[in-house]
Amino acid sequence: MKLISWNVNGLRAVLKHDFMTSFNDLDADWFCIQETKMQEGQASLDLPGYHQYFNYAERKGYSGTAIFTKHEPLAVTYGIGQPEFDDEGRVITLEYPKFYLITVYTPNSGSELKRLDYRQAWDQAFLAYTKALAAKKPLVYCGDLNVAxxxxDLKNPSSNHHNAGFTDEERNDFTTQLEAGFTDTFRHFYPNLEDVYSWWSYRFSARSRNAGWRIDYFVASDNFVPFIKDAKIHNEVLGSDHCPVELETVDLLGE
Known part of the structure; x- marks a missing residue:
């Protein structure tokens, strides 16, 4: 089975370009997106055979997540159950008989790290959320985690040290997440593969120079790892400053 995650940096914008071509070509069982930047009713997608779930931010034109899936879940949850973190539309959780799937758009620490404290509080809250679910059944979460x-995992680590997405605090928090019983699935298969990224700045021709960052992930609980078969980064797919990332699994719904 195939799972795709993509920060589209504005769903309405990519719909005007080749989003549907990419969507159909990738042909995923679950297609998770981040940064929809829209409110309810601002866009309509004709996706025959797919169930559609959206979580909108209260702030217009900001954040937001969605999941499109061929497989109707047992239950859908929006947010992580903490009001201080649930007004920006950052999390959707689908529950199935054998596992949970989460799409997540992790807060960016921002320019001059103005939001680093909020980001670190988020990291703690999200870890508590995922650990509680993973204790019940296998779990995989995906999205723009805003950390290399x-x-x-980035082209220029020295010059970006202490910048948002590559601070010691953010990197250590992600290490804490993995040490709590989770696996970075791409590095599980390709621990030493270099020059493979999922985000490139729009500035300085970064994408054409492949001066990027790998900040989009599928992260699996240790009890989900036996289900995974491969991980891919589709850097050939254009339309956003991010590209889609993929996780291939065994049949997650069969007996």
Whole structure:
């Protein structure tokens, strides 16, 4: 089975370009997106055979997540159950008989790290949320986590040290998440693969130079890892400053 995650940096914007072509070509069982930047009713998608779930931010034109899936879940949850973190539309959780799937758009620490404290509080709250679910059944979450974990995960680590997405605090928080019983699925399969990124700044021709960051992930609880078969980064897909990332799994719904 195939799961796709993509920060589209504005769903209405990519719909005007080749989003539907990419969507159909990728042909995912679950298609998770982040940064929809829209409110209810501002866009309509014709996706035959897919169930559609949206979580909108209260602030207009900001954040937001969605999941499009061929497989109707047992239950859908929006947010993580903490009001201080649930007004920006950052999380959707689908429950199935054998597992949970979460799409997440992690807060960015911002320019001059003005939101680093909020980001770190979010990291703690999200860890508590995922640990509680993973204790019940296997779990996989995906999305723009706004952190490059190691130096191998961005083109210019030295010049970006202490910048948002590569601070010691953010990297350590992600290490804490993994040490709590989770796996970075791309590095599980490709621990030493270099120069593979999922986000490039629009500035300085970064994408054409492949001066990027790997900040989009599928993270699996340790009890989900036996289900995974491969991980991919689709850097050939255009339309956003991010590209889609993929997780291939065994049949998650069969007996």
């Amino acid at each position: 974990h190691h130096e191998i």
